[in-house]
Amino acid sequence: MGITERKERQRAELREQILAAARKIVLDEGFDALTMRKIGDAIEYSPATIYLHFENREAIGRALCGEAFEHLISYMGAVAQIEDPLERLKGIGRHYARFGLENPKEYKLLFMTDTAFLETLFGEISGTKDPDDPGERAFQFVVDTVQACIDAGVIRPGDPVLIGEMAWTMVHGIVSLALTCRSALESPVEELVATLCDTFARGLATSPAHVASEVRSTT
Amino acid sequence: MGITERKERQRAELREQILAAARKIVLDEGFDALTMRKIGDAIEYSPATIYLHFENREAIGRALCGEAFEHLISYMGAVAQIEDPLERLKGIGRHYARFGLENPKEYKLLFMTDTAFLETLFGEISGTKDPDDPGERAFQFVVDTVQACIDAGVIRPGDPVLIGEMAWTMVHGIVSLALTCRSALESPVEELVATLCDTFARGLATSPAHVASEVRSTT
């Protein structure tokens, strides 16, 4: 009975076609521009067919969100190998920002959409956080790096989760404002990111001597 | 001829009615829920009438944006009197965050709407910034405070605009993430704001001795 297998394969193929069409639209024009009829046109099926593969438009967004998050993770590959934990932490910030600036549509879908696709990454099911959620696992990488900094004695002891969330929200602030209205920011975004990461690190440092030489001049 | 005056008054009154109805809807349910027909129902006029007072839905959003920004400014009243410039800078950050957290719908309308109402505040007409724009004037207050810190010798010399934008984007990051998906942040938002402001200030400081005693423990 290879028939059921073939059918399943065809079904998966069509699902992937839908996703591919949706991906293209979202990456080109943003999630708001994603329309069931547009997808239908692209895959040469009736819009109603899409509902046999996805519950609704938001479910497609959720699927794309997963992909986008993988994409974000892939930006972190390089930093994982940085030995110095403080440099690694700064690297995470800079690469995170680079992902957002280079992939604005994906970043908006992930972190700037009201419908809270964020909750797809951070399980809020029953209020308790599941450490296996992709978002939680990625954030754990940040927390671990912070802890490594503390262990190495380069930053003052403190709650690594709090420090990690400071780092995240901080960089997110730059990226999201830059994506919403770049002209509102006069400074070059890259400089903003780099200087903020350095200043933050300096603020956390046990002794300014450790980082003073690395801090970029802000003039 | 008091007639033309009365007509003008009535016209202005209706405009204000529209704005009031829209304001209520936006504050209650957010800008996405703002519907021409809903406004029409509220003011007991046909939806078409609204177009005699506003170019379109977005224009109403722009008008509400102006109000919301005034509201934000009003949160800064208390901090302007703080003598110590570094404390004033931190106060700006904390009050800014408080505005966002206490008025989420307004904050979203101002700084988290794609249609870039932000550009209403920061003139991007002809690419050049007009220092008279409300947003620009408010940001100037931040820059002035940063400059005062530098002059007082409590933070290291640097570009006050860059430092100001770091401060702004930083706090915006916390607020916007908290408003998009509060459950993604484990730490209490107020603590996040306070600690980040302190850490940032410490990172800018000329000597850690100046602020070390004031820095909240991050444990």
Next chain:
DNA sequence: CCGCGCTTCTGAACATTGTTCAGAAAAGTA
């Protein structure tokens, strides 16, 4: 008080959206 003209207003329409569902079409099975 009447009738003309201007302002103010509205009903109906248009195009577009997500979503549903009865039934057509196709595919598989016997």
Next chain:
DNA sequence: TACTTTTCTGAACAATGTTCAGAAGCGCGG
């Protein structure tokens, strides 16, 4: 070939923002 199951779609529904021809109201000159 006849029956069943799966796959698909046309048409419809209820919203949305926006437009516009014409109705209604109002003020002014007679």
